[in-house]
Amino acid sequence: MISPAEALAVPLLGALEERLRDRIVARAADVRVSEGEWFLFEGDPAAFWIVIEGEVEVNSDASGRLEQMTTFDPGEFFGEVPLMLGAASFRSCRALSPSRLMRLDRADFHMMVAESSEASAIIAQTVVRRVGLMSEKFVAESVNRAQLIGGQYDTLCHDLRDFLSRNQVPFEWLDSDDESDRSCIPEALLKGDRLPAVVIDAEHTLVQPDLRRLADALGLQTQPDSETYDVVIIGGGPAGLASAVYGGSEGLKTIMIEREAPGGQAGTSSRIENYLGFPGGISGGNLAHRALQQARRFGTEILVTREVAELRPVPGMHDIVLDGNQRIQTRAVVLATGVAWRTLTAKGVMDLIGRGVYFGASATEALETRGHAIFLVGGGNSAGQAAVFFSNYARAVTLLVRRDSLEATMSHYLIEQIRSKKNVHVELGVTVERAIGTSHLEAIVTRDADGAEQTRPAAGLFMFIGADAQTRWLPPGLERDARGYLLTGRSLETWAEKRRPFALETNIPGIFAAGDVRSDSVKRVASGVGEGSMVIAYVHQYLETLTHATA
Ligand SMILES: Cc1cc2nc3c(=O)[nH]c(=O)nc-3n(C[C@H](O)[C@H](O)[C@H](O)COP(=O)(O)OP(=O)(O)OC[C@H]3O[C@@H](n4cnc5c(N)ncnc54)[C@H](O)[C@@H]3O)c2cc1C
Numbered sequence: 001m002i003s004p005a006e007a008l009a010v011p012l013l014g015a016l017e018e019r020l021r022d023r024i025v026a027r028a029a030d031v032r033v034s035e036g037e038w039f040l041f042e043g044d045p046a047a048f049w050i051v052i053e054g055e056v057e058v059n060s061d062a063s064g065r066l067e068q069m070t071t072f073d074p075g076e077f078f079g080e081v082p083l084m085l086g087a088a089s090f091r092s093c094r095a096l097s098p099s100r101l102m103r104l105d106r107a108d109f110h111m112m113v114a115e116s117s118e119a120s121a122i123i124a125q126t127v128v129r130r131v132g133l134m135s136e137k138f139v140a141e142s143v144n145r146a147q148l149i150g151g152q153y154d155t156l157c158h159d160l161r162d163f164l165s166r167n168q169v170p171f172e173w174l175d176s177d178d179e180s181d182r183s184c185i186p187e188a189l190l191k192g193d194r195l196p197a198v199v200i201d202a203e204h205t206l207v208q209p210d211l212r213r214l215a216d217a218l219g220l221q222t223q224p225d226s227e228t229y230d231v232v233i234i235g236g237g238p239a240g241l242a243s244a245v246y247g248g249s250e251g252l253k254t255i256m257i258e259r260e261a262p263g264g265q266a267g268t269s270s271r272i273e274n275y276l277g278f279p280g281g282i283s284g285g286n287l288a289h290r291a292l293q294q295a296r297r298f299g300t301e302i303l304v305t306r307e308v309a310e311l312r313p314v315p316g317m318h319d320i321v322l323d324g325n326q327r328i329q330t331r332a333v334v335l336a337t338g339v340a341w342r343t344l345t346a347k348g349v350m351d352l353i354g355r356g357v358y359f360g361a362s363a364t365e366a367l368e369t370r371g372h373a374i375f376l377v378g379g380g381n382s383a384g385q386a387a388v389f390f391s392n393y394a395r396a397v398t399l400l401v402r403r404d405s406l407e408a409t410m411s412h413y414l415i416e417q418i419r420s421k422k423n424v425h426v427e428l429g430v431t432v433e434r435a436i437g438t439s440h441l442e443a444i445v446t447r448d449a450d451g452a453e454q455t456r457p458a459a460g461l462f463m464f465i466g467a468d469a470q471t472r473w474l475p476p477g478l479e480r481d482a483r484g485y486l487l488t489g490r491s492l493e494t495w496a497e498k499r500r501p502f503a504l505e506t507n508i509p510g511i512f513a514a515g516d517v518r519s520d521s522v523k524r525v526a527s528g529v530g531e532g533s534m535v536i537a538y539v540h541q542y543l544e545t546l547t548h549a550t551a
Contacts, residue, residue, distance in 0.1 A: 001030050002052060002102050010075050010102075012052055015118040019356035020472060024112050029103040033095040040093040042298065043290065044084035047089075048109040051075065054099025058091045061293075069329070071096065080123050083109055083129060111444025138183045145218070148172040149185050150196025152368060153177070154439035155354035157196035163211050164198075164363045166261035168289040169218060173367075211260070220304050224328050229253050231539050232320050232330040234308045237264020238525045239515025240336035241291035247334075248298030250536055252543075253332075257322070258301060263288030264338050265358065265467070265516070266337065266525050268360030273413075275525050287525070311335075313475055313508045316546055318426060331510065331546060332539045335486060336532060338516040339467035348435035349461075356441025357461045361386035369394040369460050375444060377432055378464030379406055384414035386462060393420040394460075400430045400446060435461060469517050479507040485519035488512070499545065502538035504531060508530035510542055532539075 006462060007013045007025045016024065033039045033054075040049070042061070051072045056107060058069045058078065069091065072078055082089050084107055104112070113120045142261050146164060150157030152175050164171045174181040176195055188206070191196050198206045200217050215222050233243045236258030247254030256262075266272065266284035273281040310321035311333060320328050341359040349357055358365050361382075366389065374394045376383050379401040390397045399418070406415050407426065429449035436443040436455070444458045469484045478496055479487040487493070489503040497509055504512045514535045515521060515528035 001025070002028060006052055007102075010052070010077075012050065012077055012119060012122050015122060016112070016116050020112070020115055024104065024108060025102075027108045031101045031103050033099050035097050038092060038094040038297075039093070039101070040089055042088075042090055042092045042293075044089045044248035046079060046087060046106065048077065048079045048083055048104040048106075050077045050102040050104075052100040052102055055096040056093050056099055056101070057096050058093050060091050067090075077126075080109070081127060084127065096311055100258065106364055128197060134465070137143050144170045144172045145201060147199040147202075148173045148196065149176060149189055149199070151175065153178045153355040154196055158354045158364070159211065160196055160198060160209070160214060163214060163261055163305075165364050166263055166267050167215075167218070167220065167293060168285065168286060175546070190346035213304045221301060222303055222305055224255055224303060224322075224326075225301055226253070226255075228317075228326055229255050229328065229330040230543065231255075231332045231334060231337055231536070232257065232308075232318075233326065233334040234311075234320075235264065235338055235515075235517070236262035236288075236302070236304070237336060237338045237515060238266050238287070238291075239338070239517075239532035239535075240264070240287060240334070242529040243336060243514060243535055244295035244300040244302065244532075245291060246536035247539070248295055248300035250540065252536070252539065254300040255303065255328070256295065256503045257303045257306050257308055257320075259305065262292050262302065265341075265360070266528075269385065270361045270366070271385060272387075284497060286527075302312070305503075309473065311474055311511070313477070313511060315509070316549075318510060332542055333511045334532070334535050334539070335506070335511065335513045335517055336515045336528075338528075340470045341463065341466060341468045344352045344432055344435075344463055344465065346432045346434055346528055348437070349432075349463075352435050352437050352441045352461075355434055355439065356437060356459065357463070359463055361389050361462060361464075365460065365462070366390065366393045371395050372459030373398070373457065374460035374462065375400055375432075375456075375458050376462045376464060378466075379403055379409040380464060381409075381411055381414055383464035384418060386422050386464060388414065388417045388421060390462075395423065397421075397424045399424065399426045400432060401426060401428050402431055404429045404449070420467050432461070438517075467516075471517065475508070477508065478511070481519040483519075485521075486513040486517055487519050502541060504535045504538055505542070510546075512538060512542075 002025050007021055013021050025073050051074050053074055055071055055073055057071045059066050060069050069231055083367045137241035146161055148171055174185050194207050206217055212222055229250040231247050231254050233240045233256040236256055244256040263284055269284035271281040271283055305324045308320055309323050312319035315328050318333055370393050371391055372394055373396040376386050376387055387397050387399050431447050432444055433447050434445040435441055443455050444461055445453055445455050447453050471480055471484045486506055489501055492501055492507045494507050495501055504514055506513055512535045516523050
């Protein structure tokens, strides 16, 4: 416990009446941390901290990479700003040398401020000073890590924008097709065929980089650190991310491999409203970002822009072949590869993908729809969510639905939300026949229930017409249902082992499946997260069977 002499040495505590100081000290925690140890993470419940011994540093990763904001010495305090705002901690802290800190919880901090006008005045002055410093820093320094320069309808530029936003890298986009942006673009980049380009940290310019080069330049991991793992998770959607968190936290040597950016389908969702614990909803990108931080904190390696090209089952130690023929080995595999969007088969659609025709409803596309008339195709919840989301950007949103009603395919709350939006129109019994455009989408041709065709100017066409499992690349011996989804546990028809299969195990021992790729799974974020978490328990049990077999 903090001694009276130690408390008196802290100016803030010294300003308290003795009785109040004793009460506060008796209620405070005496936290001891070793050098380099993290004791507070962004998003943790806010608390009030006073440094008693040692030195601590405060970090932020608002710019997409960890940066030291300030340090605190004995006698100094922090944490009061989020406490007063009723928010969670928005910084992470670690000790620079062996340190002791006094931690007060919210209620005790409130008691101290309410009962001591001296403490309240000291804290108020500090808050004013700190908020002033924060705003100076905000104005002086760009929060952007990258500047992307390229045209709106350039497909590589679109992919780069999508990649930056899905990896939560703060960036500025200068549209080379827009006169007002062109004046800010360096002449050298506008000459010749040098766009799109990405300027990282205002220092390095990458001309027409592929996603891997961009990821490397941003310091994202693209190479495995080892050659062997306890578990390799393939796919970084909600199921893969949950497995990554549980695998790392339960001490398994874990790597998650994602071919694009973490988040999967959920990463393209503007707002997930039904995920437990987020009463106001949460964007899929934000959810994925939080999960990533959590997985990394537990030591899981996360590879981005890497595709698993082949899985070669070998009893006890499976072979994983990454793109470029790079190999790693693993005792267990979690297949969390989800599903891939279906594309409209209408003429012209394939040629315009990324240039006005898109899947999903991510923030990347939202900005492009500002002030325009756009069309969405599909009658499910994802189409409904997107219609509500885009209504805040586009001038007019038309939802084209092949069926003659929404009730059977869309949740009631979404139908109500759509009805309340004046700029969203629903057309039932309508199909898209053609997409028209040369460098980008200009119009679509629709056909109504009576067979009448109409050509309509369109700035965007967004497809939400379902998805399919892509499992053809997996070993032929892996059991699938008629639609290619992976069979697991009790649904298996072929199983050669003496023991029974674990619930999420495929017919090849040690290869598990979780989330949307699994046959009969509930195609939702929560169920993907649930299966991704559960599967690690089965991986443990499976690894035990290997240990017994070799004992
Ligand atoms: C627009 C939209 C809105 C949605 N809204 C909601 C909602 O509000 N609530 C809700 O509960 N659900 C919602 N869903 C459904 C939910 O997002 C999915 O059920 C969930 O994402 C499935 O998670 P998953 O991890 O199984 O697969 P996915 O999210 O599909 O992720 C699979 C990942 O695996 C990667 N991958 C595939 N193959 C490979 C390979 N060979 N190598 C490396 N990586 C690979 C893919 O790139 C992808 O990132 C929505 C879906 C969409 C599309």
